[in-house]
Amino acid sequence: MDEPTPTLAANSTAQNSPPVLDADNLIRVFTHFLTFDIADGAASAETIVAYWSQVKAYLHWCQTNSVDPAAANRETIKLYRHYIIGHGYGRNTIALKLAAVRRFYDAAIEYGLLIYNPALGIKPPRTSTHPAETITYLEQDEANRLLQGIDHRNELKLVRDRLLLGLMTIEGTRTVELYRCNLEDIKRLGKDVGLKLDGKRRVRTIPLTPELAKLLDIYLTLRRAAGFNSTLTDPLFISFGHQCSGARLSRRGMRYLVDHYLNAADLKHQPGRKISAHSLRHTAGTLAVQNGVGLRQVQELLGHADLRTTAIYTHVGDKWQNNPGLKLGVSVFKPVEPEG
Numbered sequence: 630m631d632e633p634t635p636t637l638a639a640n641s642t643a644q645n646s647p648p649v650l651d652a653d654n655l656i657r658v659f660t661h662f663l664t665f666d667i668a669d670g671a672a673s674a675e676t677i678v679a680y681w682s683q684v685k686a687y688l689h690w691c692q693t694n695s696v697d698p699a700a701a702n703r704e705t706i707k708l709y710r711h712y713i714i715g716h717g718y719g720r721n722t723i724a725l726k727l728a729a730v731r732r733f734y735d736a737a738i739e740y741g742l743l744i745y746n747p748a749l750g751i752k753p754p755r756t757s758t759h760p761a762e763t764i765t766y767l768e769q770d771e772a773n774r775l776l777q778g779i780d781h782r783n784e785l786k787l788v789r790d791r792l793l794l795g796l797m798t799i800e801g802t803r804t805v806e807l808y809r810c811n812l813e814d815i816k817r818l819g820k821d822v823g824l825k826l827d828g829k830r831r832v833r834t835i836p837l838t839p840e841l842a843k844l845l846d847i848y849l850t851l852r853r854a855a856g857f858n859s860t861l862t863d864p865l866f867i868s869f870g871h872q873c874s875g876a877r878l879s880r881r882g883m884r885y886l887v888d889h890y891l892n893a894a895d896l897k898h899q900p901g902r903k904i905s906a907h908s909l910r911h912t913a914g915t916l917a918v919q920n921g922v923g924l925r926q927v928q929e930l931l932g933h934a935d936l937r938t939t940a941i942y943t944h945v946g947d948k949w950q951n952n953p954g955l956k957l958g959v960s961v962f963k964p965v966e967p968e969g
Contacts, residue, residue, distance in 0.1 A: 633643065652688070652698050655737055662736030675805060675880075677868075683729030699742075701867055702862040706751045714754060719900065723753040725778055731811075763944055765902055766911040771894075772798050778894045785851040786869050792844045792865060793878075797887070799904065800835050801913030801931045802826060804880045813861035815845070828932040835930060911942075 685957050690709055705751035706727075709896045713726055731748040738746060767775060776798060779791045796802045804825040814825040816834055823834045837845065853859050857867060857875050864877035887906040891897040894906055910931070917927045928939040 643648065652678060652691075654742060655699055656688075657780055658740040658742060659733050660756070660870055661738040662732070666736070666739065667732070673809070675808075678731060679725075680729050682719060683726050684733045686726065687730050687733070696881075701734075703747050703751065706748045706960040710751060710753070717893065720753050727751055741967060759837045764911045764941065765904055766906045766945065767798070767904065767908065767913045768898065768903065769916055772912055773918065774891060775894045775896055779967070783847060783851065785848070785855055786849040789849045790890070792841065792848050793886060794890060795838075795841050795844060795911070796824070798912055799838060799841065799915075800824075801910045802835070803828065803910060804883045806932075807866055807883065808877065808880045810861060811861065812849075812863050812865055814865065826932065830934055833932050834930070845861055848947040911945075915945045918945075939945060 663680055667680070670724060687709060688698060690696070690712060691701075694708075698703060709730070710723070710727060714725055718726070720950050727748060731746060731751075734743060734746040734748050736745040751759045776795055778790065779790070779794065780787045793807065796807060797804075802824075803826075806828055809827045812823065816823040816825055818902060822837045822845065824837060825832060825834045849859070852867070855861075866878040866883070868874060868876050881957065884906045887909065888897060891904055898904075914927055914931055917930070918924070924936060924943070927942065928936050931939065933939045
């Protein structure tokens with residue numbers, strides 16, 4: 630099902646005539662809602678696409694099962710939840726899918742098509758796993774192996790890659806934040822250099838370490854020398870592919886680069902652990918807490934809205950480091966007898 634083109638006319642049904650409750654009208658007001666209401670009318674293209682892709686999946690399920698989305702009730706949404714659980718999605722993905730459906734019906738309420746939201750209060754299944762146990766990260770020596778394993782020649786693509794992975798591993802930046810970053814988002818205050826990031830719910834400026842600031846300047850110098858555009862509105866990270874050289878480096882492209890260097894350092898797959906691009910963000914948070922950085926500082930660096938999210942990093946590795954069994958003085962091995 631294709632997305633309708635958002636126009637102000639999408640709300641005409643609710644404004645100029647008695648609202649008609651049908652699937653087509655639900656889609657029209659949802660399109661208008663995404664454009665003018667989500668994030669106070671400033672939703673990013675990625676957010677709109679994410680909502681639409683999940684709502685399209687729900688509407689496809691409705692069509693396949695002869696369900697009228699305009700007549701959905703709580704039991705309908707529970708059946709849909711049961712369906713997506715059966716497809717093996719993780720709890721976070723299920724939560725995202727249900728949130729999109731809830732917003733779909735929020736739009737209907739906003740524009741007078743419904744008086745209640747059938748998806749309200751329908752939650753993803755509970756998990757018995759502590760959030761800290763789902764976090765994958767690199768140990769300090771592994772993080773060094775990853776970043777120092779990237780070729781250190783001053784070639785534009787290599788410097789870009791080192792800067793990208795350095796920001797993700799040391800500063801904990803998200804791929805979406807680096808994807809949105811433009812040259813105008815580089816902030817300088819005397820000798821200090823920062824980067825303004827447009828995150829999930831807020832905009833923040835992170836301070837760069839002296840090494841990252843130096844690497845950024847090398848990257849910008851090489852980029853200008855190569856003839857790439859350097860106006861303030863140009864993207865910070867650009868692609869060097871044959872067909873899209875100079876274009877904004879996609880989030881998929883960033884994840885590909887991370888996986889490439891993780892594999893090269895033999896860090897991508899290990900028994901019981903799989904490292905991803907998001908694991909680099911967890912690496913920054915975990916290593917910062919383990920090295921004594923205060924939770925408030927880590928919260929500000931990572932852009933968490935709730936300190937409780939940051940506090941998860943205090944639990945990472947805690948059960949191993951503070952295992953009572955280490956204090957018992959009992960060993961499964963015989964003590965080594967001194968020679969002679």
